Amino acid sequence: MVELEPRAFSAPGKALLIGGYLVLNPQYKAFVLALSARMHAVVKASSRSDISGVYLNVKSSQFNNNQWNYKVSRDNGYVPLEINDLTNPFVEQVVFNAFNYFAPENLKFNYIEIEIFSDPAYHSSEGSKRKVNQFKSFNFHEKDIDEVNKTGLGSSAGLVTVLTTALCYVLMNGNSLDISNPNHLKMIHNLAQVAHCQAQGKIGSGFDVAAATYGSIIYQRFEPAIIADLPVMDIKDINKYHVALKTLIDNLDWNITCEPVKLPPRLKVIMGDVHSGSKTVKLVSTVQKWYAENLPRSHEIYEEINFNNTVAVNTLIKLYHISEERPDYYNKMIDGLNNDKNDDPDIKVLAESIEMIRELFRTITQESGAAIEPLEQTELLNACLGLRGVIGGVVPGAGGHDAISLVMTEETNIKKITAGNPSFKNVTWMDVTQEQVGLKEENAEYYKDLESDEDR
Numbered sequence: 031m032v033e034l035e036p037r038a039f040s041a042p043g044k045a046l047l048i049g050g051y052l053v054l055n056p057q058y059k060a061f062v063l064a065l066s067a068r069m070h071a072v073v074k075a076s077s078r079s080d081i082s083g084v085y086l087n088v089k090s091s092q093f094n095n096n097q098w099n100y101k102v103s104r105d106n107g108y109v110p111l112e113i114n115d116l117t118n119p120f121v122e123q124v125v126f127n128a129f130n131y132f133a134p135e136n137l138k139f140n141y142i143e144i145e146i147f148s149d150p151a152y153h154s155s156e157g158s159k160r161k162v163n164q165f166k167s168f169n170f171h172e173k174d175i176d177e178v179n180k181t182g183l184g185s186s187a188g189l190v191t192v193l194t195t196a197l198c199y200v201l202m203n204g205n206s207l208d209i210s211n212p213n214h215l216k217m218i219h220n221l222a223q224v225a226h227c228q229a230q231g232k233i234g235s236g237f238d239v240a241a242a243t244y245g246s247i248i249y250q251r252f253e254p255a256i257i258a259d260l261p262v263m264d265i266k267d268i269n270k271y272h273v274a275l276k277t278l279i280d281n282l283d284w285n286i287t288c289e290p291v292k293l294p295p296r297l298k299v300i301m302g303d304v305h306s307g308s309k310t311v312k313l314v315s316t317v318q319k320w321y322a323e324n325l326p327r328s329h330e331i332y333e334e335i336n337f338n339n340t341v342a343v344n345t346l347i348k349l350y351h352i353s354e355e356r357p358d359y360y361n362k363m364i365d366g367l368n369n370d371k372n373d374d375p376d377i378k379v380l381a382e383s384i385e386m387i388r389e390l391f392r393t394i395t396q397e398s399g400a401a402i403e404p405l406e407q408t409e410l411l412n413a414c415l416g417l418r419g420v421i422g423g424v425v426p427g428a429g430g431h432d433a434i435s436l437v438m439t440e441e442t443n444i445k446k447i448t449a450g451n452p453s454f455k456n457v458t459w460m461d462v463t464q465e466q467v468g469l470k471e472e473n474a475e476y477y478k479d480l481e482s483d484e485d486r
């Protein structure tokens with residue numbers, strides 16, 4: 031039996047700080063922050079002569095020992111067959127697309143095992159037990175993955191990205207996958223976008239998969255048609271899907287923007303969970319209906335949001351440059367913010383543009399009935415703006431009752447300054463911050479021997 035060297039990969043969660051809804055249109059740019067919460071995949075594979083075809087086990091032991099066992103064969107168009115009839119659309123679409131992309135005739139490593147881990151911040155910790163080792167710390171739940179409440183950080187995008195990476199490693203028959211190679215990263219990104227869209231049954235903007243792959247970025251989407259135009263799998267002619275997918279992944283210019291960005295130094299983003307969550311699909315369809323029925327005014331509102339989005343993003347970039355070119359001036363400005371002096375003109379422009387974006391989304395909320403910024407969130411965000419060191423805040427992404435995002439100085443201790451204050455009684459400050467890096471190679475050894483917190 032030949033064994034493939036185990037490898038591990040992780041990909042970050044996200045917050046769409048600026049550009050919700052507009053990012054669905056390829057003409058508008060968005061600012062996506064990658065977060066420190068990550069999804070992980072540890073993969074091993076071996077060649078086994080005692081089984082026919084390919085066998086794949088995907089294990090997510092954190093969620094009531096959930097696991098999915100697939101048989102994959104070329105004769106079946108690489109449509110994965112789960113031997114216990116269990117479903118996980120995200121896993122299935124990754125397997126389907128990765129295998130069809132490589133279309134292996136005879137796979138050397140035909141027994142594949144992938145273990146998934148999610149960092150604690152993706153899900154509500156209620157009823158979970160923490161297991162740790164020297165390197166990692168994960169929550170273990172007694173419920174299945176679909177029954178545990180999510181916080182909205184994009185677990186499926188992270189999952190699809192790390193699973194795609196793990197399978198590319200195996201399907202490339204060994205050591206040649208290198209995630210620091212831009213071509214490999216592009217292959218992973220494109221495959222993950224296709225799988226994520228197919229699993230969701232819709233074509234969203236893809237900002238979450240882009241951030242999982244490339245980290246914090248300015249993002250502009252691809253034209254949805256490029257994925258919608260893929261043929262359906264025809265078992266009688268499986269080469270058709272393979273050729274179309276190969277062309278889409280390798281040869282087509284997706285015309286997307288994924289430009290790395292950093293928050294200016296000494297600023298951070300903090301997320302506040304309000305324990306509720308939103309139905310993104312419903313919000314998006316309500317807003318799209320409102321948009322279509324209210325032209326040309328709705329377009330004018332979008333243009334005005336875009337103007338403020340651009341101001342906010344450009345000001346963040348400008349602040350970064352100031353910090354490099356005039357560090358003394360910059361440090362004084364941040365010190366000023368810590369002492370409640372918000373009089374720097376650039377900070378003012380940033381704060382005002384974020385306020386304008388919120389106001390325009392409140393107009394859409396009122397007119398469409400889609401609760402992008404519901405009253406409770408308005409009150410919470412306004413209370414946050416009164417805190418020393420906080421520059422601005424939004425309900426990121428599609429809005430609603432998802433966790434809020436606040437931009438504040440590094441020195442601001444939000445837990446401390448809000449403790450006991452009734453305005454903040456419904457919010458839990460999450461242990462996540464922004465991160466630069468997207469897909470990352472991890473040490474496969476670091477996931478072993480996780481033990482219950484109490485036993486240590």
Ligand SMILES: Nc1ncnc2c1ncn2[C@@H]1O[C@H](COP(=O)(O)OP(=O)(O)OP(=O)(O)O)[C@@H](O)[C@H]1O
Pocket residue numbers: 090118119120146147148175176180181182183184185186187189238310
């Ligand atoms: N640890 C995991 N193990 C296995 N499957 C997972 C895991 N985490 C997420 N998934 C899959 O992703 C699905 C959740 O994806 P969904 O897109 O609904 O949420 P999300 O990406 O966290 O949310 P949002 O896009 O709103 O931030 C689960 O139902 C499951 O199929």
Ligand SMILES: C[C@@](O)(CCOP(=O)(O)O)CC(=O)O
Pocket residue numbers: 046049050051052053054182234235236237310314426427428429432
């Ligand atoms: C409304 C939208 O722009 C953002 C959805 O963001 P989230 O999944 O709520 O973080 C839709 C999209 O970009 O796919």
